[in-house]
Structure formats: C-alpha cells, structure tokens
Amino acid sequence: MVDGLNKSRLPHWASILGVVAIVLGVFLTALHGAEWMKHSVIATHMPESGVMPAADCPEEELEEEGLTLGQCEFLVDYVAGFVESAPEGFSDSMKTLALIGTLLAFVSVIIGGALVNYTAWSANAAIAVFAGLALIDVLQFSVVVGAGPLIRNFYLWSVLLWLILHAMLLVGAIAGRQFEAAKA
Amino acid sequence: MQREGFNRTSVIVHWLIAVSIFFLFISSWWMMGLPLPSKELQFRAFPFQLHKNIGITLVILLAVLLYMRLKYRPVAPKASDMSAWAYKLALLAHVAIYLLILAVCVTGYMSSAHTRWDTTWWWLIDFPRIAAPDEEMNEFWGELHTYFAWALLAFIAAHVSGAIYHSFRNDGIVRRMMRW
Numbered sequence: 001m002v003d004g005l006n007k008s009r010l011p012h013w014a015s016i017l018g019v020v021a022i023v024l025g026v027f028l029t030a031l032h033g034a035e036w037m038k039h040s041v042i043a044t045h046m047p048e049s050g051v052m053p054a055a056d057c058p059e060e061e062l063e064e065e066g067l068t069l070g071q072c073e074f075l076v077d078y079v080a081g082f083v084e085s086a087p088e089g090f091s092d093s094m095k096t097l098a099l100i101g102t103l104l105a106f107v108s109v110i111i112g113g114a115l116v117n118y119t120a121w122s123a124n125a126a127i128a129v130f131a132g133l134a135l136i137d138v139l140q141f142s143v144v145v146g147a148g149p150l151i152r153n154f155y156l157w158s159v160l161l162w163l164i165l166h167a168m169l170l171v172g173a174i175a176g177r178q179f180e181a182a183k184a
Numbered sequence: 185m186q187r188e189g190f191n192r193t194s195v196i197v198h199w200l201i202a203v204s205i206f207f208l209f210i211s212s213w214w215m216m217g218l219p220l221p222s223k224e225l226q227f228r229a230f231p232f233q234l235h236k237n238i239g240i241t242l243v244i245l246l247a248v249l250l251y252m253r254l255k256y257r258p259v260a261p262k263a264s265d266m267s268a269w270a271y272k273l274a275l276l277a278h279v280a281i282y283l284l285i286l287a288v289c290v291t292g293y294m295s296s297a298h299t300r301w302d303t304t305w306w307w308l309i310d311f312p313r314i315a316a317p318d319e320e321m322n323e324f325w326g327e328l329h330t331y332f333a334w335a336l337l338a339f340i341a342a343h344v345s346g347a348i349y350h351s352f353r354n355d356g357i358v359r360r361m362m363r364w
Contacts, residue, residue: 012354019351019358023344026199030206034214037231041218045227056222064323065220075219079227109199113362116351 010118013176018115025108032101039095052080085150093143101136123177130170137163189360194252198361201245204238236296237306239289246285265355284336291332295325
C-alpha cells in the first residue's frame with residue numbers, strides 16, 4: 001500500500017510559501033541561536049574590570065590562523081569595541097529577543113511543513129508566527145537604532161532585511177488565507 | 185506497507201541536522217573572529233567546545249538518518265513528479281551530502297585531536313586523546329575540514345534549490361520530507 005502525497009488539489013501558494021518559510025526558518029533558527037551565544041559568551045568572558053588584556057599572538061598560532069600580528073591584536077580590540085559601543089541593557093535585550101526568535105523560527109519550520117501539507121489551521125498559524133517574527137525584527141530594530149553608529153553598522157541592515165522577508169511571508173499568508181476563503 | 189514519503193524519525197532527524205549544520209557554519213565564522221586564547225582571554229573556549237559537541241552529535245544523527253532511510257525505504261517518486269534521471273541525480277546528491285557531512289565531522293575531529301585542547305562531549309564524556317599535539321597535522325586536517333565544509337555548503341545549496349523547484353511545481357516531492 002502506498003500513501004498518497006501528490007495532492008495536486010493542495011494550494012500552490014501554500015506549497016511555495018511553506019518551503020520558503022522552512023528554508024528561512026532553518027537559517028534563522030541558526031542565526032538567532034548564534035546571536036544568543038555571542039552575547040552569552042562575551043558577557044561571561046569579559047574581565048570583571050572591563051579592561052581587556054593585551055592580545056596573545058604566538059607566531060605559530062598566527063600562521064595556523066592565517067593572521068598578521070596587527071589582525072590578531074585587532075581581534076581583541078574588536079570585542080572590546082563591541083562591548084564599549086553597546087549601551088547598558090543592549091546585550092540582555094538582544095539575548096532575550098534572540099532566544100524568543102530562535103523558538104519562533106523553529107516553530108516557523110514546523111508551520112512551513114503544515115503549509116506544504118495544507119491543513120485548515122496552517123494559514124492562521126503561519127500568520128501568527130510570521131507576525132511574531134516580524135515583531136521580533138521590529139523590536140531588534142528599536143534596540144539597535146538607538147545604540148550608536150558601530151552597533152547600527154553591525155546589525156541594522158540584517159535586521160531590516162529579515163523584517164522585509166517576514167513582512168513578505170506575512171502578507172503572503174494573509175493573501176493565501178483570503179484566497180482560500182473566497183474559494184470556499 | 186511502503187510509504188511514499190520518509191518516516192517521521194527521518195523527517196525530524198533531517199530537520200535537526202539542517203538546523204545544526206547552519207548553526208555550525210554561522211557560529212564558526214563568528215568564533216574564528218574571537219581573540220586567540222590565552223590565560224586571560226577565554227572567549228573561544230565555549231563556542232569551540234559547542235562546535236565539537238554538535239559536530240560529534242551530527243555523526244550520530246547521520247547514522248540514525250541512514251539507518252531509518254535504509255530500513256524504511258520510501259518508494260521512488262512518480263515519473264510525473266520527477267523524471268528517472270532527476271531522481272538518480274537527487275540520490276547522488278544525497279549520497280554526496282551524507283559523505284560530506286561525515287567528512288567534515290571526521291576532519292574537524294582530527295584537526296581538534298592534534299591540538300592541545302581535549303574534547304569533552306557535551307561537557308560530560310571525555311574523549312580519549314588519539315594524537316599528540318602537532319601543529320602541522322592540525323593545520324592539514326583543519327584545511328581539509330574547511331574545503332569539505334565549503335563543498336557541503338555547495339551541495340546543500342543545490343539540495344535546497346531542488347526543494348524550492350519542486351515546491352513551485354507543487355508536486356509531491358517536498359511533502360516526502362515534511363510529514364510531522
């Protein structure tokens with residue numbers, strides 16, 4: 001016995017939106033997860049004095065990593081600069097948003113699967129999850145936009161890009177739901 | 185009874201592997217930009233250990249996926265959904281992806297095994313030291329690790345493109361791996 005998967009009656013828009021949501025969801029789960037880790041690692045390993053020690057750059061390590069001495073020293077300055085540029089509460093806010101974002105992005109992968117296999121609830125669930133992800137982007141935008149030029153340069157374009165992507169997914173799901181409602 | 189799609193365990197493991205691989209790529213680019221380790225600068229310790237933990241776990245997940253795929257083989261797609269040559273090409277790409285995942289994990293472990301850092305899997309299980317620290321060997325395996333990782337990314341790009349192609353066609357192919 002073979003169970004049927006080629007359900008051509010299933011909506012075309014849901015098939016496309018579902019797969020795009022899954023691909024972006026997988027990527028975003030990893031991205032938000034990495035962001036959460038970045039803030040945790042930097043906060044945990046910063047010296048209590050807040051002053052970064054000098055870079056340790058042994059020659060064999062430089063060769064192995066393909067770094068010059070200047071680049072090796074810059075790695076320390078880079079982390080110090082990031083911490084220096086971040087206003088108070090920035091790291092905690094970004095970490096919280098990244099954690100919620102990781103969970104929502106993973107849910108969007110599951111919802112994407114539900115869209116591909118189109119079920120009655122999938123369009124509503126997709127609208128809720130895409131709206132949630134867009135809200136995370138808006139909140140990240142509001143945290144980043146007032147955080148000074150270095151942090152803005154670091155984050156703003158990727159936050160805006162994700163906001164546009166999530167807005168497109170959201171309006172796609174809304175349009176799809178309206179299309180199905182009109183058909184019924 | 186033979187299913188047209190993959191079984192649920194395969195589906196769950198497939199997506200766990202997907203998220204893990206993307207996380208490893210993204211986090212590795214970031215962690216390589218952290219300061220080199222010293223007594224006072226330990227930024228790299230956690231991300232590198234996590235990278236190794238997930239990499240070793242990936243090998244186990246891959247073994248589970250392969251076992252499930254071979255034990256519960258889905259039927260070949262209908263010719264109207266996927267032509268025979270495209271199916272063969274997709275199978276070859278899958279085999280290449282499996283081999284590359286294994287190659288990336290093994291070379292990564294070998295590179296790490298030649299450093300002075302030990303491996304404690306998920307901070308619980310100590311892996312025995314299989315080699316003495318050796319900069320040249322570390323570099324050799326590390327380079328292989330990088331090349332295999334880029335090749336894997338290229339195959340994943342082709343794999344994802346294939347999935348998107350079939351989603352635009354709205355045939356039954358992508359539903360084979362999306363059965364929650």
